[in-house]
Amino acid sequence: MTRCVLVVDDDPFIRKLIATTLEDVSRFNIHEASNGLEAVEVARRELPVLVFLDVDMPGMNGIETCRRLRADVATSGATIVMLTAAHGERVERDAEEAGADLFLTKPFSPLALLQLVARLGEQGSA
Amino acid sequence: MEARTETELLLELEQLRAELARQERESADKERQLERYAADLRETFKQERARSQELHSSYMATVRALSNAVEARDAYTGKHAERVAAYGIEISQAIGLQFAGGEALEFGFLLHDIGKVAIPDAILYKPDKLTDEERALMAQHPIIGSEIVRGIDFLGDAAKVVRSHHERWDGDGYPDGLAGEEIPLAARVFAVADVLDAMTTERPYRPASTLAVAREIIVQGAGSQFDPIVVEAFSKIPDEAFERIAREIE
Numbered sequence: 001m002t003r004c005v006l007v008v009d010d011d012p013f014i015r016k017l018i019a020t021t022l023e024d025v026s027r028f029n030i031h032e033a034s035n036g037l038e039a040v041e042v043a044r045r046e047l048p049v050l051v052f053l054d055v056d057m058p059g060m061n062g063i064e065t066c067r068r069l070r071a072d073v074a075t076s077g078a079t080i081v082m083l084t085a086a087h088g089e090r091v092e093r094d095a096e097e098a099g100a101d102l103f104l105t106k107p108f109s110p111l112a113l114l115q116l117v118a119r120l121g122e123q124g125s126a
Numbered sequence: 127m128e129a130r131t132e133t134e135l136l137l138e139l140e141q142l143r144a145e146l147a148r149q150e151r152e153s154a155d156k157e158r159q160l161e162r163y164a165a166d167l168r169e170t171f172k173q174e175r176a177r178s179q180e181l182h183s184s185y186m187a188t189v190r191a192l193s194n195a196v197e198a199r200d201a202y203t204g205k206h207a208e209r210v211a212a213y214g215i216e217i218s219q220a221i222g223l224q225f226a227g228g229e230a231l232e233f234g235f236l237l238h239d240i241g242k243v244a245i246p247d248a249i250l251y252k253p254d255k256l257t258d259e260e261r262a263l264m265a266q267h268p269i270i271g272s273e274i275v276r277g278i279d280f281l282g283d284a285a286k287v288v289r290s291h292h293e294r295w296d297g298d299g300y301p302d303g304l305a306g307e308e309i310p311l312a313a314r315v316f317a318v319a320d321v322l323d324a325m326t327t328e329r330p331y332r333p334a335s336t337l338a339v340a341r342e343i344i345v346q347g348a349g350s351q352f353d354p355i356v357v358e359a360f361s362k363i364p365d366e367a368f369e370r371i372a373r374e375i376e
Contacts, residue, residue: 107159108162109165
């Protein structure tokens, strides 16, 4: 079974960038969602092992989305990586409380992104 | 159409300004994000280049060690292989040949005699004339050598130098008796470089020839021992180029 990664951001540019960066280098299937509600829906269907979640989205923001993913037994096991703007210490604290595992600060380093996914991939296959 | 009030216009202008500012922020964000990608790309490229240089020098060191191991048995040839390799590269460049993987070519030149590891000392060092049987065994060294390097993928076509370095343009060479362009070009180049070094190096049984004499002998061998085109290119290389190599590799 191919494992799934879900990329959630209201900015299609960021979604495309992350999806393209992870293409071919990981053994993951990549899905995208442009808002919190869609993210929760796709997550229930695809059961991602890894979710990239933008904090700052219109409508349901990333913190709330994170909380919802953690609250659902089907999706609570995913590793959640929050995409945050720089100097968002308060946001990070809120996100941690909502159940986020890791943070990737925008503008993010593609190498850091790849290393993170490779690390999770190794853990998963071990 | 109803005329809009000044307030409405001002409000609209304000909204447009806000929208413009938002778009500017977004595009600045995108720009920063792309700059980050560019920075990582640059860094990755630098690291990869350093790594490949490191890999290349360890390849070179390995091949040199191997060729030195062969030559260690052959007291009088000294750094023959290294010099021949340098002469060979010089001649290849003069032909205007872009060998795919010039460094692989150098490896092939360096390892040309590796098959001699299988030749017994009694034959390799025999001061007298070899018997027919001994000569036949000696003539096996290109075949043995090509077997030894068969698994070394990065040698590519250069591995052919090992097998064909004793072939002659007129077909009188060994081990396969190839003639003319049947002989791999790298081996045809090598043949000239090999004779050049053999003649200009002192041996127990004869003194070293001068470069001028060696050149003359090689030109005489064009069309019989050597490929005329290789000899022609060789003739155009100035003495300084060969003298510099001989000085640097002693």
